[in-house]
Amino acid sequence: MAEPKKAKGTLTIYDVATRAGVSIASVSRVLNGLGSSPETRERVLLAVRELSFVPDGAARALSNGLKEVVGVVFRRGDEVPFADEDESLLFIDVINRGIEVAAQRRGFDVLMSSVGVHEENLGSRIAAIAGKADGMILHDRILSAAGIARLADSVPIVTLAGTPTASSLNVRCDNASGIRALVRHLVDDHGYRSLAYLSGHSDSPDNKARARAFETEAAAAGADVRTGPAWQGNYSAEGAAQDIMSQLDAGRALPRAIVCANDQTALGAMHALARRGVKVPGEVAVTGFDDVPVARHLHPPLTTVHQPIREMGATAFEVLWSRISAEGGEPDVVLPVRLMIRESCGCAHRPTATTISALPAGEEA
Amino acid sequence: MAEPKKAKGTLTIYDVATRAGVSIASVSRVLNGLGSSPETRERVLLAVRELSFVPDGAARALSNGLKEVVGVVFRRGDEVPFADEDESLLFIDVINRGIEVAAQRRGFDVLMSSVGVHEENLGSRIAAIAGKADGMILHDRILSAAGIARLADSVPIVTLAGTPTASSLNVRCDNASGIRALVRHLVDDHGYRSLAYLSGHSDSPDNKARARAFETEAAAAGADVRTGPAWQGNYSAEGAAQDIMSQLDAGRALPRAIVCANDQTALGAMHALARRGVKVPGEVAVTGFDDVPVARHLHPPLTTVHQPIREMGATAFEVLWSRISAEGGEPDVVLPVRLMIRESCGCAHRPTATTISALPAGEEA
DNA sequence: TACCGTCCTGTAAGCGCTTACGGAAGCGCT
DNA sequence: AGCGCTTCCGTAAGCGCTTACAGGACGGTA
Numbered sequence: 001m002a003e004p005k006k007a008k009g010t011l012t013i014y015d016v017a018t019r020a021g022v023s024i025a026s027v028s029r030v031l032n033g034l035g036s037s038p039e040t041r042e043r044v045l046l047a048v049r050e051l052s053f054v055p056d057g058a059a060r061a062l063s064n065g066l067k068e069v070v071g072v073v074f075r076r077g078d079e080v081p082f083a084d085e086d087e088s089l090l091f092i093d094v095i096n097r098g099i100e101v102a103a104q105r106r107g108f109d110v111l112m113s114s115v116g117v118h119e120e121n122l123g124s125r126i127a128a129i130a131g132k133a134d135g136m137i138l139h140d141r142i143l144s145a146a147g148i149a150r151l152a153d154s155v156p157i158v159t160l161a162g163t164p165t166a167s168s169l170n171v172r173c174d175n176a177s178g179i180r181a182l183v184r185h186l187v188d189d190h191g192y193r194s195l196a197y198l199s200g201h202s203d204s205p206d207n208k209a210r211a212r213a214f215e216t217e218a219a220a221a222g223a224d225v226r227t228g229p230a231w232q233g234n235y236s237a238e239g240a241a242q243d244i245m246s247q248l249d250a251g252r253a254l255p256r257a258i259v260c261a262n263d264q265t266a267l268g269a270m271h272a273l274a275r276r277g278v279k280v281p282g283e284v285a286v287t288g289f290d291d292v293p294v295a296r297h298l299h300p301p302l303t304t305v306h307q308p309i310r311e312m313g314a315t316a317f318e319v320l321w322s323r324i325s326a327e328g329g330e331p332d333v334v335l336p337v338r339l340m341i342r343e344s345c346g347c348a349h350r351p352t353a354t355t356i357s358a359l360p361a362g363e364e365a
Numbered sequence: 366m367a368e369p370k371k372a373k374g375t376l377t378i379y380d381v382a383t384r385a386g387v388s389i390a391s392v393s394r395v396l397n398g399l400g401s402s403p404e405t406r407e408r409v410l411l412a413v414r415e416l417s418f419v420p421d422g423a424a425r426a427l428s429n430g431l432k433e434v435v436g437v438v439f440r441r442g443d444e445v446p447f448a449d450e451d452e453s454l455l456f457i458d459v460i461n462r463g464i465e466v467a468a469q470r471r472g473f474d475v476l477m478s479s480v481g482v483h484e485e486n487l488g489s490r491i492a493a494i495a496g497k498a499d500g501m502i503l504h505d506r507i508l509s510a511a512g513i514a515r516l517a518d519s520v521p522i523v524t525l526a527g528t529p530t531a532s533s534l535n536v537r538c539d540n541a542s543g544i545r546a547l548v549r550h551l552v553d554d555h556g557y558r559s560l561a562y563l564s565g566h567s568d569s570p571d572n573k574a575r576a577r578a579f580e581t582e583a584a585a586a587g588a589d590v591r592t593g594p595a596w597q598g599n600y601s602a603e604g605a606a607q608d609i610m611s612q613l614d615a616g617r618a619l620p621r622a623i624v625c626a627n628d629q630t631a632l633g634a635m636h637a638l639a640r641r642g643v644k645v646p647g648e649v650a651v652t653g654f655d656d657v658p659v660a661r662h663l664h665p666p667l668t669t670v671h672q673p674i675r676e677m678g679a680t681a682f683e684v685l686w687s688r689i690s691a692e693g694g695e696p697d698v699v700l701p702v703r704l705m706i707r708e709s710c711g712c713a714h715r716p717t718a719t720t721i722s723a724l725p726a727g728e729e730a
Numbered sequence: 731t732a733c734c735g736t737c738c739t740g741t742a743a744g745c746g747c748t749t750a751c752g753g754a755a756g757c758g759c760t
Numbered sequence: 761a762g763c764g765c766t767t768c769c770g771t772a773a774g775c776g777c778t779t780a781c782a783g784g785a786c787g788g789t790a
Contacts, residue, residue: 010430011519012776023740028778037738054519057497058426059776062745065375067423069476069497076462093458097441100479109494111434112477114465129474132422132434154376154419377746388770393748402768424746427775 011053020047031055068108070320071133071155072099073126073142076114091292091309092139095160098313099137106321108134115142123147130155135320138162140204156323158316161206164332169323171316171333175206178305178337179213182259182287185303185339187221190346192256192285196226198243198269200235200261207235207261210289214259226255233265240268248276254284257345263288263295266302270344281346291340301342308335376418385412396420433473435685436498436520437464438491438507441479456657456674457504460525463678464502471686473499480507488512495520500685503527505569521688523681526571529697534688536681536698540571540654543670543702544578547624547652550668550704552586555711557621557650561591563608563634565600565626572600572626575654579624591620598630605633613641619649622710628653628660631667635709646711656705666707673700 017024020043029036030044047053061067074092100110113129115122126143130136135156138148145165148157152167164170186192197214200207218225230247233239240260247254260266266288273280280286280300288295288304295302315333323329341347378396382389385408394401395409412418426432439457465475478494480487491508495501500521503513510530513522517532529535551557562579565572583590595612598604605625612619625631631653638645645651645665653660653669660667680698688694706712 010776014776024777025740025742025779026738029739032778034779035738040738052515052518054492054496054516056427056776057493058423058432059745060496060778061423062421062427062747062775063777063779065745067497071474076466096477097479100477101441104478104490107493109436109476109478109497111474112461112465113469113474114462125469127419128422128433128472131419131425132432132474150417151419153417375746379746389747390749390770390772391768394769397748399749400768405768421746424775425748427745427777428747428749430775 010056011051013053013055016044016047016051016053019051020044067132067134068106069111069133070099070103070108070317071111071113071129071136072096072139073113073115073129073136074139075141076116091290094309095139095313095316098310098315099317100313101310102314102317102321106317108317108321126151127154135324137316137320140206141201156320156329158320158323158329160312160316161204163205169319169329169331169333171312171319171335172206172209173307173312173335174337175209176213178289178307178339179210179259180217181339182303182305183214183217183221183223185341186257186259186285186287186345187218187223190257190285192223192346194224194226194255195257195259196231196255198231198233198240198258198260198265200233200265202232204235210261224255233261235262235264237264237268237271240265241272244269244272245276248272248278254278257285257287259287261289263290263292263302263304266304266344267294267298270298270302281344285345287345291338295340296342298344300344303342303345303347304340306338306340308337311335375421376416378418378420381409381412381416381418384416385409432497432499433471434476434498435464435468435473435682436476436478436494436501437461437504438478438480438494438501439504440506441481456655459674460504460678460681463675463680464682465678466675467679467682467686471682473682473686491516492519500689502681502685505571506566521685521694523685523688523694525677525681526569528570534684534694534696534698536677536684536700537571537574538672538677538700539702540574541578543654543672543704544575544624545582546704547668547670548579548582548586548588550706551622551624551650551652551710552583552588555622555650557588559589559591559620560622560624561596561620563596563598563605563623563625563630565598565630567597569600575626589620598626600627600629602629602633602636605630606637609634609637610641613637613643619643622650622652625651625653628655628657628667628669631669631709632659632663635663635667646709650710652710656703660705661707663709665709667705668707668710668712669705671703671705673702676700 013024013027017027020027022040022044026036026040027044030041031048057067074096096112103110111129111133113125115125119125130151133155135158136151138157138159140161143151148159148165148168151157157168159168159170161172162170183195186195195218197211199211215225230243230252233243258269260269266286269286270280273284273286278284288302290309291304291306295304312335315335319329319333378389378392382392385392387405387409391401391405392409395406396413422432439461461477468475476494476498478490480490484490495516498520500523501516502523502525505526508516513524513530513533516522522533524533524535526537527535548560551560560583562576564576580590595608595617598608623634625634631651634651635645638649638651643649651667653667655674656669656671660669677700680700684694684698
C-alpha cells in the first residue's frame with residue numbers, strides 16, 4: 001500500500017531536501033539561483049519536478065521582506081449596475097492592464113480590488129490589502145489626503161491622477177497643457193467666442209486642473225465663459241445628457257463650444273444635442289478628454305485630448321517599484337498628452353495629432 | 366531629539382503590545398476578535414490606531430495557513446495590440462469583476478494575472494502565482510489538462526469554461542441547451558433549412574460543446590448543415606469578417622442562417638455581410654452567443670444566447686472557496702442560459718427572453 | 731607536510747504572526 | 761477558608777522559507 005506522504009500535508013522545502021538528499025539551504029539556494037554545484041543543482045531540480053513543488057509565497061515574503069505584490073484599488077461603478085458597462089470598464093481597466101504588464105516585468109503580481117462608492121468599512125478593506133502588498137496604487141478619489149497619510153506609513157503609495165503628498169507619489173497627465181491647446185484651437189483656429197466647461201466630479205483633481213486651465217485660458221483668449229451649477233457634470237454620459245437637456249428645456253442658449261471633462265461626458269452631450277436636433281459641430285462644437293477608443297468612431301469623430309492611458313498604469317508601477325526597492329521615486333510624474341483634432345470641433349476631415357508637451361515619462365509600456 | 370522608533374523598522378505586533386502594555390497574544394486576539402476584556406480591547410485598539418498598525422499578511426498567512434488570496438489567470442489579447450480593445454476587454458473583465466466581488470464577501474483578495482498567447486515561461490509564471498494564493502481560477506485555454514493536473518497538487522483549481530478533471534473543478538454555462546434552443550428557433554419557427562456554425566477557437570471546450578450541439582440538433586431537425594474549414598473562426602470579429610468575405614469572393618452560396626460561436630463573431634459576420642450588401646436577416650440570419658451589452662444595440666439587434674457572465678465569475682469563486690475551506694465543491698457547475706430573441710434571426714421587433722434551463726446556479730452576484 | 735584560499739554545504743536563527751497550554755485571578759459555593 | 765469553575769492573560773512553539781555563519785573538502789603554494 002502506497003502511503004500518502006503526509007495526508008493533507010503541504011509539500012515543503014524539507015520534502016524536497018529529503019528527496020534530493022541535501023539540506024534545505026541547498027534547495028533554497030538552487031531555487032533562487034545562488035551558488036551550488038551542478039550536481040546538487042540537478043538533484044534538487046529533479047526532486048522539485050518530481051514532487052511538483054511550489055514554494056510558499058507567504059513564507060518567502062516573511063523571510064526576505066518582499067511579497068512581490070502590489071495592491072491596486074479602484075472604484076467600482078455601483079451607481080450604474082448594468083447600463084453602459086461597455087464604456088465604463090474601459091478607462092480604469094486599461095490603466096490596470098498597464099500596471100499589470102509593468103509589474104510582471106519585475107516579477108510582481110497585482111492584487112486588484114474595487115471598492116464601492118460608499119463602502120461601509122473602506123479603511124479596513126484597504127488596510128487588509130496593504131498588509132498583503134509591498135505597495136499600493138490608488139486610483140482617483142479613493143482615499144482622502146488624511147487617509148493616504150495614515151496608510152502611507154505602512155506601505156509606499158502611488159496615486160493616479162491625484163496630488164503628491166509628503167508621503168505619497170503621484171502620476172498624472174498634463175491636464176493644463178491639454179486644455180490650453182484645446183481652448184486655443186477652439187478660439188484661435190475656429191474663432192468661437194463663447195465656451196463652457198462641462199465638468200466632471202467636483203472632487204477629482206483631474207477635473208479641478210482641467211477646469212482651472214479652462215477658465216484661465218479662455219479668459220486669456222478673451223472668450224465668453226459660461227459657468228454655474230448647470231455645468232456641473234459627473235464624468236458620465238448620463239449626467240452630461242441630462243445637463244444639456246435641462247439647459248435646453250430651460251430655454252437657455254448654448255455656447256458655441258462645449259469643452260467636456262472627459263470623453264464620456266462628450267458622448268452624453270452629443271447624444272443629447274442630437275436628440276434635440278442641435279447640429280454638432282455646426283451649431284455647437286463639442287470636445288472630450290481621454291481619447292478612449294470609441295472616440296474616433298463617434299459621429300462626428302470626437303476632437304479630444306489623448307492621454308497615454310496604458311503608460312499611466314505602467315508608469316505608476318515603475319514609480320512605486322523604485323520607491324519600494326530603493327526609497328527613490330519621482331514624487332509627481334506628469335505624462336504628456338496630445339490634442340487629437342477630429343471633427344466634433346468643426347474641423348473638416350483631417351486626421352492629425354499634435355504633440356503638446358513632452359515632459360519625461362517614466363517608462364514606455 | 367525624537368529618535369525614530371527603529372529607523373526603517375517595520376511596525377510589528379510587538380510594538381503594539383509594548384505600547385498597549387499587554388502581550389502580543391492579546392494584541393493578536395483583539396485583532397482577530399477573540400475573547401478579551403473590554404479594557405484590554407480598548408487599549409490595544411487605541412495603540413493600533415495611534416501607530417496605524419497594519420498586520421503583515423505574509424506572517425498571518427504563514428501562521429494560519431490561509432493567505433486569503435485567490436489567483437486568476439486569463440489571456441491577454443496580444444494578437445490585437447490596440448484595435449477593438451473596447452470589446453475584447455469586455456467578456457473576461459466582467460467575469461473577473463464577478464470573481465472579485467464574490468471574493469470580497471469572503472475576505473479574499475484577487476491576484477490578477479494575464480498571460481500572453483505564447484508566453485515564454487508560462488509554467489513558472491503560474492507557479493509563482495500559485496505560491497502566493499490559496500487557490501486558482503483559470504480562464505479558458507490557459508493550461509493543458511496535464512498542466513492543470515500538475516498545478517492541482519499545489520493548490521485547488523477551478524477552470525472557467527473548461528472541463529473538470531480528477532483534481533480540478535469547473536464552471537461553465539449550458540452551451541448545449543443554448544444552441545439547441547437557437548437551432549430549434551431557426552428551424553422550427555423560421556423554417557430555415559440550411560445552417561452553418563461559424564466556430565470559435567478549435568481548442569476551446571465551449572466552442573466544441575457548441576459545435577457538437579449544433580450538429581446534433583441541426584441534423585435532428587433535418588436541416589442542411591454547411592461545414593468545413595471555411596467555417597473555422599477564432600472568436601474574433603476580424604476572423605469572422607474575413608471568413609465571410611472569402612466565401613463570398615469564392616462565389617459560394619451562404620446558408621440561410623449562420624450560428625456564430627459568440628457575439629464578436631456575429632458582429633464581424635454582420636459587418637461583412639452588410640459590406641457586401643447581403644441583407645440580415647432578410648437573406649441570411651445571424652445569431653450570436655454571450656449576449657454582451659452591445660449585442661442589443663447592433664443593427665439589427667442580435668438574437669443570441671445570454672450567459673450570466675458576472676455570475677460565472679462569482680460562482681467560480683464560490684466553488685473554489687468551498688474547496689479551499691472544506692474540501693467540498695461541486696466538480697462541474699453548469700449555469701443556465703437564456704435565448705434572447707431579437708431581430709437578427711428574422712423575428713420582428715419583439716423584445717422577449719425565454720429561459721431555457723434552470724440548473725442550480727452557485728450564487729447570484 | 732603544513733598552510734591558506736576557494737568553493738560548497740549544513741546548521742540554526744529569525745522573519746511576524748497565531749494559538750496551545752498553563753497560570754493567575756475572580757467568583758460562588760460549601 | 762477551601763474548592764472548583766470560568767475568564768483572561770502571557771509564554772513559547774511553530775508556520776516555511778532565507779541567509780549568516782562556520783565547517784569540510786580540495787587545490788595550490790611554500
